[in-house]
Amino acid sequence: xxxxxxxxxxxxxxxxxxxxxxxxxxxxxxxxxxxxxxxxxxxxxxxxxxxxxxxxxxxxxxxxxxxxxxxxxxxxxxxxxxxxxxxxxxxxxxxxxxxxxxxxxxxxxxxxxxxxxxxxxxxxxxxxxxxxxxxxxxxxxxxxxxxxxxxxxxxxxxxxxxxxxxxxxxxxxxxxxxxxxxxxxxxxxxxxxxxxxxxxxxxxxxxxxxxxxxxxx
Numbered sequence: 001x002x003x004x005x006x007x008x009x010x011x012x013x014x015x016x017x018x019x020x021x022x023x024x025x026x027x028x029x030x031x032x033x034x035x036x037x038x039x040x041x042x043x044x045x046x047x048x049x050x051x052x053x054x055x056x057x058x059x060x061x062x063x064x065x066x067x068x069x070x071x072x073x074x075x076x077x078x079x080x081x082x083x084x085x086x087x088x089x090x091x092x093x094x095x096x097x098x099x100x101x102x103x104x105x106x107x108x109x110x111x112x113x114x115x116x117x118x119x120x121x122x123x124x125x126x127x128x129x130x131x132x133x134x135x136x137x138x139x140x141x142x143x144x145x146x147x148x149x150x151x152x153x154x155x156x157x158x159x160x161x162x163x164x165x166x167x168x169x170x171x172x173x174x175x176x177x178x179x180x181x182x183x184x185x186x187x188x189x190x191x192x193x194x195x196x197x198x199x200x201x202x203x204x205x206x207x208x209x210x211x212x213x214x215x216x217x
Contacts, residue, residue: 002057002087002185004094005194007046012038015048018056022077027151028121029077044102046075047094049087049191057082060091062099071105071113073132076124086186088124089131094193096132097174101207102196106167106214113165116140118151118158131177133170134163168215171208178205 007015016037023031032040040046040061049058061075073096078088096113099105105113114137115128128134141159144152152158181201185191193201 002191028118031149058087060095062095115163118160137164171212175208
């Protein structure tokens with residue numbers, strides 16, 4: 001059994017240590033500070049998958065920056081022994097839908113919803129392009145000192161690609177996923193998505209369809 005849920009404050013320290021251990025072994029993943037990670041957890045923005053023993057199998061988050069009005073879907077981590085089961089796609093969708101439905105970030109004028117992928121890191125691209133239906137927006141180049149811990153080129157710059165939400169295509173795909181969720185992931189593994197009290201996947205699906213209607217072409 002796999003449990004998908006938003007992290008709560010009591011989960012924060014153990015989840016953060018898992019994040020830092022994962023990022024230490026993977027220079028394609030930006031290691032968040034404990035303070036920023038706690039902020040994201042308190043906002044309900046960090047989602048995790050755990051097994052029946054409480055071991056972390058996957059994490060992802062939706063990080064919104066009020067200053068830039070940019071919501072970044074990222075921080076994808078999937079344990080080596082849990083890959084190939086669809087956990088990455090599920091956890092990314094959950095983080096994104098939470099931002100779209102529970103936070104209604106698209107109602108904030110000027111908000112951009114994006115995902116960033118380091119050059120040479122192909123693992124998350126299939127999820128971003130095929131599952132989230134984001135489209136390539138531009139290449140990015142950032143001095144290494146701005147994002148310490150990420151892999152930089154020899155000239156000291158971190159290079160990667162930025163993807164952006166597509167409307168209504170992304171919303172349509174998410175609504176279809178929510179409508180067809182049947183409590184299992186790839187390979188038939190049983191899975192439960194734990195949402196806040198009074199909320200269900202059908203309610204999320206209805207909310208997504210309402211958002212979709214705003215952008216109908």
